[in-house]
Amino acid sequence: MKKLTFDIYIISRLTHIYYTRELRKIGLSFGEFPFLISVYENEGISQEELSSLLIISKSTTAMMIRKLAEAGYVRKEVDPDDKRNFRLYITDEGLKFIPAIRRIIDSCHEKMTEGMSEKEKNDICQKIRKIRQKSESSGMKTGKKGKKTVKNLSE
Known part of the structure; x- marks a missing residue:
C-alpha cells in the first residue's frame, strides 16, 4: 500500500x-x-x-x-x-x-x-474513482475535510 x-x-x-x-x-x-x-x-x-x-x-x-x-x-x-x-x-x-x-x-x-478484460477495466475504474472521491472528500486539496471540489467527468 x-x-x-x-x-x-x-x-x-x-x-x-x-x-x-x-x-x-x-x-x-x-x-x-x-x-x-x-x-x-x-x-x-x-x-x-x-x-x-x-x-x-x-x-x-x-x-x-x-x-x-x-x-x-x-x-x-x-x-x-x-x-x-x-x-x-x-x-x-x-x-x-x-x-x-x-x-x-x-x-x-x-x-x-x-490485456485486461472488460470486467477488470470496469473494476479498476471504479476503484480509481473511489480513491479520487476519498482524496477529494478528505480535504487533500482544500485542507477542509468533506469539501468536494471536482465534478466527475470520467463517466
Whole structure:
C-alpha cells in the first residue's frame, strides 16, 4: 500500500509524456488540452467552475482561456445572470480538435489496459474513482475535510 501514491505518480507522468507527444502532432500543448476538452464537455461553464473542475488556479485558467480565445478555439460570453462572469463555449475551430483528442485519449486508455478484460477495466475504474472521491472528500486539496471540489467527468 505504501507504493500506491508513487504508482499513481508514475502513471500520471507516463500519461503526461504520452499526451504531450501525441497532442504536439495535432498542434496542441498538454496545457491547452484539458481546458479545451472540458469546455467542449461542459458548454457554458464559467471560468470559476472550470478552475474548480480542473483543480487549477483562477489566474492560470484565465491565462489559458485567453490564449485559447486568441487562437480562436473558445469564445467567452458575458454571463447574463452575472455580468462579472464569463461563460465559455468551444468554437468551430476548436471543435476540429475534438475527434483527434478523443483518439489520443482512447489510445492512451487502450495502452494502459491492454490485456485486461472488460470486467477488470470496469473494476479498476471504479476503484480509481473511489480513491479520487476519498482524496477529494478528505480535504487533500482544500485542507477542509468533506469539501468536494471536482465534478466527475470520467463517466
